[in-house]
Amino acid sequence: MTDAPGAPGAGAVSAAKDGAPLLAGADLAALEARLAANAARAEAALDALLPPVDSLGPEMPVAAAMRHAALGGGKRLRAHLAMEAAALLGAPGARADRVAAAVECLHAYSLVHDDLP
Numbered sequence: 103m104t105d106a107p108g109a110p111g112a113g114a115v116s117a118a119k120d121g122a123p124l125l126a127g128a129d130l131a132a133l134e135a136r137l138a139a140n141a142a143r144a145e146a147a148l149d150a151l152l153p154p155v156d157s158l159g160p161e162m163p164v165a166a167a168m169r170h171a172a173l174g175g176g177k178r179l180r181a182h183l184a185m186e187a188a189a190l191l192g193a194p195g196a197r198a199d200r201v202a203a204a205v206e207c208l209h210a211y212s213l214v215h216d217d218l219p
Contacts, residue, residue: 137182140202143195144181147203148172171210180205 152172153165181202188198 136186137177137179140182140185141178143185143199144178144202144206145173147199148206151200151203171214172207174210178202178206180209 152169153161155162155166155169158165184202184205185195185198188195188201
C-alpha cells in the first residue's frame with residue numbers, strides 16, 4: 103500500500119504489498135524485547151536519580167510525590183527513543199540512561215502540570 107500521488111511522503115511504503123504488517127515474528131519479538139529492556143533501564147535510572155523517601159526529613163512528601171509521578175509505570179517510549187538515538191550516535195549507555203531519565207521526568211512534569219487547576 104502506498105500513499106496517494108502528490109501527498110506528503112508519496113510513494114512511501116506503509117505496509118507490505120500483501121497487506122501484512124511490516125514487523126512480524128522474530129522482528130516484532132526483538133523490538134518488544136528491546137522496548138522492555140530499555141524500559142527497565144529507564145526505571146532503574148529514575149530510581150537511582152530520584153531522592154529516596156525513607157531517608158528524608160520534612161521534604162519527604164515532595165520526594166514521595168516526585169517518585170510517584172516519575173515511577174508510576176508506563177511504556178517508557180520516550181526513554182526508549184532517547185536510548186536508541188544515543189546508541190546510534192555511539193554515546194555511552196550510562197549517559198543515555200541519564201538522558202532517558204531526564205526525558206521521563208519532563209514527561210511526568212507535563213502530566214502533573216496539566217492536571218493542576
